[in-house]
Amino acid sequence: MTVDNADGTKTEYRVWNPFRSKLAAGILGGLDNIHIGPGKKVLYLGAASGTSVSHVADIVGPTGLVYAVEFSHRSGRDLINMAKKRTNVIPIIEDARHPHKYRMLVSMVDVVFADVAQPDQARIISMNAHMFLKQGGHIVISIKANCIDSTVDAATVFAREVKKLQEEKIKPREQLTLEPYERDHAMVVGEYRSQKKKEK
Ligand code: SAM
Numbered sequence: 001m002t003v004d005n006a007d008g009t010k011t012e013y014r015v016w017n018p019f020r021s022k023l024a025a026g027i028l029g030g031l032d033n034i035h036i037g038p039g040k041k042v043l044y045l046g047a048a049s050g051t052s053v054s055h056v057a058d059i060v061g062p063t064g065l066v067y068a069v070e071f072s073h074r075s076g077r078d079l080i081n082m083a084k085k086r087t088n089v090i091p092i093i094e095d096a097r098h099p100h101k102y103r104m105l106v107s108m109v110d111v112v113f114a115d116v117a118q119p120d121q122a123r124i125i126s127m128n129a130h131m132f133l134k135q136g137g138h139i140v141i142s143i144k145a146n147c148i149d150s151t152v153d154a155a156t157v158f159a160r161e162v163k164k165l166q167e168e169k170i171k172p173r174e175q176l177t178l179e180p181y182e183r184d185h186a187m188v189v190g191e192y193r194s195q196k197k198k199e200k
Helices: 022-029 051-060 073-085 121-132 154-166
Strands: 002-004 010-012 041-045 065-069 089-092 109-114 133-144 170-177 185-192
Touching: 022 051, 022 133, 022 170, 022 185, 041 051, 041 121, 051 065, 051 073, 051 089, 073 089, 109 121, 121 133, 121 154, 121 170, 133 154, 154 170, 154 185
Parallel strands: 041 065, 041 109, 065 089, 109 133
Antiparallel strands: 002 010, 133 185, 170 185
């Protein structure tokens, strides 16, 4: 929907469906801070065809950037088409397990957002954080319990994933489940602190 403003400019409002986007579900579910705002640089892992990426691109605006990584060529085609309309999106059709393959394309970022739904996602996120995330930057991840381990309850999977992140210098700051929008999913926000505290 486009609204005409009093000063002659137009503002476009877009519907962001929390049943189709985990980030929207996390925001509506009550995350305090997703650390994605105007001017921010975001590395988005698991971009799919770019629906949620387009919303992130709108949030960071013309002074921000979204590096959108997706390894499926089929989804990648839609992602590339979306990026033609949004010049602050850089589509990268690569496997996020091999961040060195796109290191020439990506600068240091403020936030790594990940929605890859893979059993080794903690490792994928950590590798990308070590390579591209600023000191004090944030990770925001969606954890789908049954993609990681379907033999234990979701809460156990979430706790294990958080522990793996802690071992990679990512301090958990917020966690919430994505009910009622997604079952057995959690969203975790963490802060990246790779340097040791100075010795006194
Ligand atoms: N974030 C998307 C959204 O809200 O529209 C949905 C993402 S979907 C749950 C997961 C995506 O991650 C799939 O498109 C899949 O192809 C991609 N993916 C999974 N593993 C990946 C990897 N190692 N590297 C890049 N993309 C990956």
